[in-house]
Amino acid sequence: MSRDQILAALRQNQPEPVPLPASIPLERIEALELQAKFKTMAEGIGSIVHLVDEFAAILPLIEARFSKEKRVLSTVKELVSAAIPAFELHADPHSYADVDVAIFKSGLGVAENSALWLTEEQMGIRVLPFITQHIVMVIPLAALVPDMHTAYQKIGEADYEFGTFIAGPSKTADIEQSLVLGAHGPRSMTIFVYA
Amino acid sequence: MNTETKTHPELSEIFNKDEQRVNWHDETLWWIRQKRDKSAHSIPEWEMLREKASQIKNNALSNLADYLVSFEEKALANGIIVHWAADAAEHNRIVHGILEKHGIRQMVKSKSMLTEECHLNEYLEKQGLEVIDSDLGERIVQLAKEPPSHIVLPCIHKKKEEIGDLFHEHLGVPAGTSDPQILTEAARQHLRETFLTRKAALTGVNFAIAETGEFVVCTNEGNADMGAHLADVHIACMGIEKIIPKRKHLGVFLRLLARSATGQPITTYSSHFKKPRAGQEMHIVLVDNGRTIQMGREDFRASLKCIRCGACMNTCPVYRRSGGHSYNYAISGPIGAILAPNLDREKYADLPFASTLCGSCSNVCPVKIDIHQQLYKWRQVIVQEGYATSSKKMSMKLMNYTLSSPGIYRTAGKAGRWVLKHIPFAVNNQFNPWYKQREMPEAPKESFGEWYKKNVK
Numbered sequence: 001m002s003r004d005q006i007l008a009a010l011r012q013n014q015p016e017p018v019p020l021p022a023s024i025p026l027e028r029i030e031a032l033e034l035q036a037k038f039k040t041m042a043e044g045i046g047s048i049v050h051l052v053d054e055f056a057a058i059l060p061l062i063e064a065r066f067s068k069e070k071r072v073l074s075t076v077k078e079l080v081s082a083a084i085p086a087f088e089l090h091a092d093p094h095s096y097a098d099v100d101v102a103i104f105k106s107g108l109g110v111a112e113n114s115a116l117w118l119t120e121e122q123m124g125i126r127v128l129p130f131i132t133q134h135i136v137m138v139i140p141l142a143a144l145v146p147d148m149h150t151a152y153q154k155i156g157e158a159d160y161e162f163g164t165f166i167a168g169p170s171k172t173a174d175i176e177q178s179l180v181l182g183a184h185g186p187r188s189m190t191i192f193v194y195a
Numbered sequence: 196m197n198t199e200t201k202t203h204p205e206l207s208e209i210f211n212k213d214e215q216r217v218n219w220h221d222e223t224l225w226w227i228r229q230k231r232d233k234s235a236h237s238i239p240e241w242e243m244l245r246e247k248a249s250q251i252k253n254n255a256l257s258n259l260a261d262y263l264v265s266f267e268e269k270a271l272a273n274g275i276i277v278h279w280a281a282d283a284a285e286h287n288r289i290v291h292g293i294l295e296k297h298g299i300r301q302m303v304k305s306k307s308m309l310t311e312e313c314h315l316n317e318y319l320e321k322q323g324l325e326v327i328d329s330d331l332g333e334r335i336v337q338l339a340k341e342p343p344s345h346i347v348l349p350c351i352h353k354k355k356e357e358i359g360d361l362f363h364e365h366l367g368v369p370a371g372t373s374d375p376q377i378l379t380e381a382a383r384q385h386l387r388e389t390f391l392t393r394k395a396a397l398t399g400v401n402f403a404i405a406e407t408g409e410f411v412v413c414t415n416e417g418n419a420d421m422g423a424h425l426a427d428v429h430i431a432c433m434g435i436e437k438i439i440p441k442r443k444h445l446g447v448f449l450r451l452l453a454r455s456a457t458g459q460p461i462t463t464y465s466s467h468f469k470k471p472r473a474g475q476e477m478h479i480v481l482v483d484n485g486r487t488i489q490m491g492r493e494d495f496r497a498s499l500k501c502i503r504c505g506a507c508m509n510t511c512p513v514y515r516r517s518g519g520h521s522y523n524y525a526i527s528g529p530i531g532a533i534l535a536p537n538l539d540r541e542k543y544a545d546l547p548f549a550s551t552l553c554g555s556c557s558n559v560c561p562v563k564i565d566i567h568q569q570l571y572k573w574r575q576v577i578v579q580e581g582y583a584t585s586s587k588k589m590s591m592k593l594m595n596y597t598l599s600s601p602g603i604y605r606t607a608g609k610a611g612r613w614v615l616k617h618i619p620f621a622v623n624n625q626f627n628p629w630y631k632q633r634e635m636p637e638a639p640k641e642s643f644g645e646w647y648k649k650n651v652k
Contacts, residue, residue, distance in 0.1 A: 007263065009487035014259055115461050125424075147450070149446040164420070175375035184329070
């Protein structure tokens with residue numbers, strides 16, 4: 001049995017146990033400063049950021065920006081309209097292959113890198129944030145944290161089935177280090193931060 | 196390209212035939228190193244982060260057996276099927292077995308250096324299966340029938356015109372296309388069709404969490420997620436050293452990984468796979484392939500802390516000027532040169548010598564591996580075990596003889612200066628390996644010893 005062989009070899013060869021280091025002290029940064037940092041980082045990696053005073057301002061902006069797109073889906077029930085139908089779950093992930101725009105609500109955003117955390121529940125179906133041509137995320141200002149340490153403190157021991165940090169549109173620089181947005185996933189990412 | 200029997204110096208010589216390309220390669224990688232610096236310097240606590248990462252990895256390695264058992268237990272409870280492979284052959288057989296059970300002949304794969312190490316693609320192709328690499332850089336080298344030349348930037352050695360030619364031949368783009376935007380779009384369309392039609396997807400693993408049984412895969416392109424979330428079967432392959440104790444430790448590693456690799460604040464996607472999606476089968480293959488042996492070598496154990504960011508390659512003056520293919524191993528550059536001899540000391544005897552021992556690799560390593568010290572230690576092991584080349588042995592002996600006698604040392608120095616001054620053609624020729632791609636220096640009038648004797652009072 002390879003399992004037992006590997007474990008036995010490790011027990012023989014691994015060094016004396018070394019303790020874990022102390023946790024990193026968590027930063028506390030005021031909300032407006034977090035918002036400014038988040039916006040700078042997000043725009044730096046190719047996201048489009050709108051800071052809006054109230055949630056109600058978001059829907060008209062999305063409708064205007066994506067009025068020409070054919071299949072738009074919203075997983076956020078407050079962001080549904082005649083032009084933007086609510087997400088409906090189909091077991092076959094392939095049925096979302098033609099989605100042009102998908103809208104999600106994140107409950108955790110990281111200012112130091114502009115990554116937004118989404119769990120499977122918030123995605124509707126796992127493939128959706130990746131297969132859509134354009135991704136829209138909304139996040140309350142109060143959900144921004146300074147860095148990844150605080151982010152994981154907030155995630156804590158949550159029992160998600162799948163979760164991901166998304167920072168910007170999908171991208172590649174594999175051809176002579178030229179940055180191209182829209183590798184295999186979304187070609188653009190639009191973020192609304194609301195107070 | 197058959198590189199099986201050639202040494203690092205021989206392969207570097209091939210790469211160095213095109214001087215302009217070498218300069219371009221060198222400058223491109225140095226530019227990435229500078230982006231890394233800028234990104235690292237924007238975080239005041241960077242050095243503290245490196246230290247924490249190093250300590251967490253030390254803890255992980257020192258308890259690896261227990262952490263693996265915990266990871267397995269949690270992963271099984273989460274509904275993931277766990278396999279253990281002693282070596283590359285067993286790993287390949289396990290992957291093949293899973294595909295065979297489902298009657299799957301075609302698989303899409305995202306980046307996994309472990310599967311490169313195990314030569315999985317070649318193995319599966321011999322069994323009549325088709326594997327398509329979905330990372331853009333990996334797809335490019337796959338079409339060119341080459342191995343990746345860099346663990347993060349697989350086709351960093353290729354010019355956009357060459358990529359255009361490959362895409363013209365294989366993907367039908369118009370001849371002469373070299374715009375990265377257009378080429379990337381062509382690959383996007385081609386690979387989207389692949390993602391949508393494959394029943395099995397294989398991914399690598401960046402971190403596996405002992406506490407929760409979940410694993411994290413980082414990409415910029417979204418290719419790992421596209422493959423895994425569309426396929427009926429997801430196979431994730433990982434070396435056993437990828438385990439970290441707790442979920443919260445990801446905070447440390449995800450801050451370091453992308454900044455060290457490319458200077459990005461984080462990769463676009465950091466996906467945490469904890470349970471298979473409804474109706475999907477998820478497998479993890481835990482692979483040893485020499486890692487337990489490396490664990491037992493005190494001097495080289497720390498190489499198992501590596502998180503595969505590639506920073507040591509981008510900064511290495513030898514890697515930048517010799518190219519990744521000169522290393523002849525799945526993982527090139529300084530870290531590859533300490534991992535490869537663990538698997539085969541005779542075959543990779545030349546790799547620890549492919550370094551100036553300048554120490555830049557150790558200074559940029561996000562988990563503080565003493566890379567250049569290990570290169571130096573491997574040299575000693577390799578010479579002691581008799582794997583050094585005869586010319587290396589001879590020059591070492593000569594060096595030892597010269598340096599152990601002050602008289603001979605002074606005479607040799609004088610002779611050298613005289614030759615450089617009076618008969619430079621005796622060293623400025625193809626028989627002197629130091630003359631290749633280099634001018635010999637002008638001879639100083641006197642040695643430092645002579646100068647010191649005259650000037651010291």
